[in-house]
Amino acid sequence: MSQKQIDVLKRALERERKARKQAEKILEVKSLELFFVSEQLKEANDDLEDSLYQKQSELKGVFENINDAFFLMDLQGNVLKMNDVAVDLIGYDCMQEPINLNDIVHPDDKEYTLESFKNLYNLGYINKYTARLYTKNNLLKTLEVNARVVYDKNNKPIAAHGIARDISSDIKLKDFLEQEKNRLNIVLENSPIGIALAKKGDVALAYINKTFANMLGYSLKEAQNIPFLEFTHPEDRLISKLNVDKLDRGEIDIFNVEKRYIKKNGRILWGKTTVTAVRNSKGTLKFRVVTVEDISKERKAKDDLIESQNRLASLIVNLDSGVLLEDENRNIVITNQKFCDLFSIPIPPEILKGQDCSHYAKLSEDLFEDPEFFSERISKIVIDKEPVIGDELKMKDGRILERDYIPIIQFKEYKGHLWTYRDVTLNRKYRKSLEAYKQKYSNIIANMDLGLVESDLSGKILLANQRFVEMSGFSERELLGKGIEHIIKDRVEREYVRRKYIDRMNGKSESYEFRYIDKNDETKYWLVSGAPNYDIQGNVKGTISIALDITHIKTLEIQKEKLLRKLKQSNEELEEYAHIVSHDLKSPLRSISALTSWLREDYEDKLDENGVNNINLIQDTVQKMENLINDILSYSSISEEQFVIESVNVNEVIESIKKLIFIPDHVTLKVDDSLPIIKADRTRIQQLFQNLLSNAVNYIDKEKGMVSVSAISDKEYHTFIVKDNGIGIPEEYHKKIFNVFESFTKHKDSTGIGLSIVKKIVDMYDGKVWLESEKGVGTTFFIKLKK
Numbered sequence: 001m002s003q004k005q006i007d008v009l010k011r012a013l014e015r016e017r018k019a020r021k022q023a024e025k026i027l028e029v030k031s032l033e034l035f036f037v038s039e040q041l042k043e044a045n046d047d048l049e050d051s052l053y054q055k056q057s058e059l060k061g062v063f064e065n066i067n068d069a070f071f072l073m074d075l076q077g078n079v080l081k082m083n084d085v086a087v088d089l090i091g092y093d094c095m096q097e098p099i100n101l102n103d104i105v106h107p108d109d110k111e112y113t114l115e116s117f118k119n120l121y122n123l124g125y126i127n128k129y130t131a132r133l134y135t136k137n138n139l140l141k142t143l144e145v146n147a148r149v150v151y152d153k154n155n156k157p158i159a160a161h162g163i164a165r166d167i168s169s170d171i172k173l174k175d176f177l178e179q180e181k182n183r184l185n186i187v188l189e190n191s192p193i194g195i196a197l198a199k200k201g202d203v204a205l206a207y208i209n210k211t212f213a214n215m216l217g218y219s220l221k222e223a224q225n226i227p228f229l230e231f232t233h234p235e236d237r238l239i240s241k242l243n244v245d246k247l248d249r250g251e252i253d254i255f256n257v258e259k260r261y262i263k264k265n266g267r268i269l270w271g272k273t274t275v276t277a278v279r280n281s282k283g284t285l286k287f288r289v290v291t292v293e294d295i296s297k298e299r300k301a302k303d304d305l306i307e308s309q310n311r312l313a314s315l316i317v318n319l320d321s322g323v324l325l326e327d328e329n330r331n332i333v334i335t336n337q338k339f340c341d342l343f344s345i346p347i348p349p350e351i352l353k354g355q356d357c358s359h360y361a362k363l364s365e366d367l368f369e370d371p372e373f374f375s376e377r378i379s380k381i382v383i384d385k386e387p388v389i390g391d392e393l394k395m396k397d398g399r400i401l402e403r404d405y406i407p408i409i410q411f412k413e414y415k416g417h418l419w420t421y422r423d424v425t426l427n428r429k430y431r432k433s434l435e436a437y438k439q440k441y442s443n444i445i446a447n448m449d450l451g452l453v454e455s456d457l458s459g460k461i462l463l464a465n466q467r468f469v470e471m472s473g474f475s476e477r478e479l480l481g482k483g484i485e486h487i488i489k490d491r492v493e494r495e496y497v498r499r500k501y502i503d504r505m506n507g508k509s510e511s512y513e514f515r516y517i518d519k520n521d522e523t524k525y526w527l528v529s530g531a532p533n534y535d536i537q538g539n540v541k542g543t544i545s546i547a548l549d550i551t552h553i554k555t556l557e558i559q560k561e562k563l564l565r566k567l568k569q570s571n572e573e574l575e576e577y578a579h580i581v582s583h584d585l586k587s588p589l590r591s592i593s594a595l596t597s598w599l600r601e602d603y604e605d606k607l608d609e610n611g612v613n614n615i616n617l618i619q620d621t622v623q624k625m626e627n628l629i630n631d632i633l634s635y636s637s638i639s640e641e642q643f644v645i646e647s648v649n650v651n652e653v654i655e656s657i658k659k660l661i662f663i664p665d666h667v668t669l670k671v672d673d674s675l676p677i678i679k680a681d682r683t684r685i686q687q688l689f690q691n692l693l694s695n696a697v698n699y700i701d702k703e704k705g706m707v708s709v710s711a712i713s714d715k716e717y718h719t720f721i722v723k724d725n726g727i728g729i730p731e732e733y734h735k736k737i738f739n740v741f742e743s744f745t746k747h748k749d750s751t752g753i754g755l756s757i758v759k760k761i762v763d764m765y766d767g768k769v770w771l772e773s774e775k776g777v778g779t780t781f782f783i784k785l786k787k
Contacts, residue, residue, distance in 0.1 A: 069143075069164040072150075075121065075157060077102040089143075089166055091136030106132035106140065120160060124149045130167070142168045194271070194292035198228055200248060200285045215271070215294055217264035228290075233260035233268065244275065248285055253277045258295065270299035317349075322421035328414055330357050330382070342401065342421050343367065369394045381405050385414060392424075400425045431536065451526075451547035454533065459483040459501055462542065471526070471549050473519030484545075489517045504532050504543045513550070525554035593619060648682045650675040650689075650720070654709060657690045663697055667705030675711050676718050678785060680765065688761045689722070691754035692781055696724035699779075713787075720783040728775035738769070758783075 069086035073079045079094040079101060092099040105113050109131045120126045129145045147162030188195055194212030196205050205224050213223040216231060232240050236259040243255040254276045261269045271292040278287040313334075316323050322339030326332060335349045343364045345352070352360075361378055365371035374393065381388055388405040395401065404420040451468030455461055464472075464479045472479065472487055479487065484501070488494040493514050500512055509531035516524045530545040596618045600607070607615070654671050663669055678685070689709075696707045707724045729737065738759040758781075762769040765785050773779040 069166075070161065071101070071164060072159060072161045073101065074159050076100070077117070080159065086164065089135070089141070089164065090133065101133070104133045104135075106134065108132075120147055120149060121157060124157075140168075141166055142171050192293075194290075194294070196228065196290040196292070198288045198290065200288070204228070206287070212292060215263075215269060215292065216261060222264075231261050233262055236260050244288070247275060247277050247288065250277075250279075250283060250285070253279075258299070261292070268296075269294060270296045320422075322419075324357065324419040324421070325416065326357050326419070327416040331355065332357050333416065339421060342423060367395050367397075369396055382417065385417070398425070399423055400428050427536070449548070451549075453479075453484065453545050453547070454542060455484060455501075455545075456542040457505070457540070459485070468547060471518075471524070471547060472516075473522075490515065500528075500530060501543060504530050505540060507532055507540065513554075524549060524551045526550065645679050646682060647677050648680050648685050649677050650685065650711070653682065653686050654689055654693070657686060657693055661690065661694050661697065664700075664705070666703060667697055667700055667707060669693070669697075670706065670708040672708075672710040675709070675720070676713055678718055678787070680785070684761045684764070688758050688783070691758050692722045692783075695754055696722060696726060696779070699726040700724060701727050716787060718785050718787060720785070721780060722783070723778065723780040725778040728777050729771065729773040729779050730775055731773075734771055734773065 067085065069089045070081075070083040071079055071086055072081040077100045079092075079099045082094050087093045090099075090104065092104075102110070102113065113131050116126055116129045116131075125146075125148045127146050129147065130142065131145070132140055132142050134140055143164045144167045145162045145164045147160050149157045150159040150161060152158050188209045189211075191209060191211055194215050195207075195209045196212055197207035199206050204226065205228055208220065208223045210220060213220050216223060218226070229237060229240070236257075239257065240259060243252070243257060246252045247255065254274065256272070256274050258270065258272050261271050263269050272295045274291045276289045276291075277285055278289060279285055316334060317336050319336060319338060322342045323334070323336050324332065324339050325334045332352045332355050335352050337349055339345075340347065340349055340352075343360070344367065345360065345364075361375065365374045368374040377391070381391075385407045387407065388403070391403040391405070393401040393403055400423070402422045402424045404418075406418045406420075408415045408417055449467060451471045452463070452465040453461055453468050454463040460481055460483055461479050464476060469476050469479065474487055485494045485498050488497055493516070496514055500510070503510065509529075511527065511529040513525060513527050516526050518524060527548045527550045528545050530543055532540045533542045533544045535541045596615050600612065600615050604612070651671065651673065654675070658669060693707065693709075697705070700707075702725055705725065707722070709720070709722055711718055711720045713719070737755050739756060759769055762783055762785070767783065767785040769781065769783050771779055771781045
């Protein structure tokens with residue numbers, strides 16, 4: 001080995017020695033540091049063990065003294081540790097026997113429990129997990145659990161611990177409260193009383209039941225959105241608001257009021273309203289509970305009762321009988337002025353109220369013929385307490401009083417009595433006079449040609465005079481005690497008489513005719529006047545009838561009807577004959593008219609002026625004859641049976657007439673624009689005015705002719721006025737010209753029937769036609785028709 005290599009080795013060895021020394025030095029320093037660190041760790045470990053022991057002691061104290069059940073379990077649900085509360089809760093002790101919580105869960109909750117364990121594993125906690133499980137004693141309990149996962153140092157789930165609380169009682173209580181709430185809702189919704197809940201400060205209602213909404217006619221939704229005060233009648237709102245303000249301020253806790261509510265349809269509902277305050281522990285108002293009872297019927301009954309009482313009081317005050325109402329102690333409750341007048345008591349009836357009536361009875365006994373009897377009779381009646389009607393009292397001054405006594409019994413308890421006194425002096429005198437008159441007139445009727453029969457309520461005959469016996473054909477013995485209908489053979493007439501008898505029983509008086517077949521089967525006709533028969537109290541006690549044999553008159557009426565039917569038939573035949581004659585007469589007239597026309601045409605150049613005039617005269621005569629036939633036919637055809645009633649505008653009628661008749665240029669027809677519309681037959685009205693206007697136009701002799709039509713009306717009639725300035729009509733013809741074929745001139749167009757047609761039409765409407773005329777000045781016709 002060379003020196004160089006040795007030197008190298010030496011240097012390497014030296015470096016190694018130095019490095020070892022350096023390492024030893026470092027090791028010594030580190031060992032010292034390690035010793036100090038070790039000592040510090042030892043001290044820290046002692047502190048940690050003390051802290052751990054302390055925490056374990058604290059945790060053990062919490063674990064053992066916690067009020068809820070505590071479970072520590074693995075991830076499969078096996079219980080590792082549990083406190084005494086948990087042992088008492090489920091009856092199992094994991095220190096004595098293995099227990100898995102999944103095994104004691106209710107079967108219906110197992111799926112939900114597995115899902116909850118998954119959530120616990122994934123989330124690391126679950127809150128308010130609820131499940132039912134069976135205890136060792138097989139009791140079913142409901143638990144609410146809050147649990148968390150336990151992790152190792154690597155943050156790996158190794159277990160879970162949870163706090164469980166038995167909420168079985170809470171569940172039962174909750175179910176119970178829910179049931180009670182449902183029951184309360186059923187009660188509220190089906191209550192016959194309206195119920196509402198209002199919060200302080202809220203305008204609308206917090207709650208309203210169906211009954212209240214139905215009372216007001218609203219749906220629940222509508223009612224809840226309407227301010228409660230708007231339901232109240234405006235006149236009742238002030239008192240309601242004052243009471244509500246007192247309730248809100250704490251001055252009162254409840255108030256009652258009867259007030260009016262406005263329903264949806266605008267009608268009024270009377271409600272008995274109670275408002276109650278609901279306050280918290282500090283006395284602050286939370287709610288107002290409103291209950292409303294519909295008292296509309298009771299209120300109406302109360303108002304009707306008050307009105308009835310007022311009417312009764314007014315009636316008693318104004319009665320023509322003395323009224324005295326006493327209580328059970330004979331103190332006066334009410335009396336009237338008539339009572340004071342009857343007994344000459346110089347005190348207003350109002351002052352007598354509350355006074356002892358026996359005292360005034362004693363003072364009044366000297367007014368009667370037998371004073372002692374008057375007082376004793378009152379005492380006996382009051383003691384007996386039995387109704388007395390029509391007790392008669394005679395007074396020294398000649399007056400006769402009639403007294404009624406009515407005891408007042410309420411719920412089988414005597415409450416007083418009512419006396420009624422009537423002055424019947426005139427009635428008694430009238431009754432005596434009536435009996436005398438009855439006897440007098442009975443004798444008169446017995447000798448008259450009138451049958452008289454009196455029946456009772458059942459219809460049995462009580463009295464029949466001799467004439468009725470003769471008319472009926474039955475003897476008096478056969479009539480008395482029998483119903484009047486038993487002597488009437490014809491079934492239809494018997495039913496008719498029975499209905500009339502019922503009418504009389506109902507207070508109706510009337511006269512009627514009926515056909516009667518007497519005992520000998522002879523047909524007769526009676527006119528009967530029947531009336532109710534009243535007793536002195538004004539009650540119907542039967543009927544009185546007077547019968548007149550009108551067989552002779554009825555026979556004449558039947559003959560008259562036959563004659564009228566025959567006359568009607570004759571008129572119809574006559575009208576038919578008039579049409580036939582009219583047709584037969586017109587045919588030769590038309591032939592004559594045609595022949596004369598041909599003569600004039602064929603021989604016009606050969607006829608002289610005199611011949612032409614003769615032919616014209618023939619044609620005018622033929623035309624006049626045809627007009628006469630037409631007028632006669634029109635006159636004969638006017639009949640009440642043939643016209644119809646309709647609304648007729650007279651202005652329109654006259655306008656149509658102006659187109660039918662010839663009006664010369666020098667004649668002016670002036671028609672009032674406001675002629676009335678009448679109820680009539682349009683054709684007949686046109687005939688009427690056409691004849692009047694034709695006459696007016698035809699008989700004007702002035703250079704300027706004037707015809708006017710106007711009308712005036714009152715409550716019952718329309719009066720039409722047709723005026724002209726023609727030749728006038730002499731006074732001696734003022735009535736004649738309305739007769740057939742009467743004319744005071746020889747005018748070529750006059751047939752003497754026109755005004756007869758006018759008169760017949762006016763008569764048909766029960767009207768009147770007349771004229772005023774001055775010869776040479778003009779004529780005015782007046783036509784008066786009923787509206």
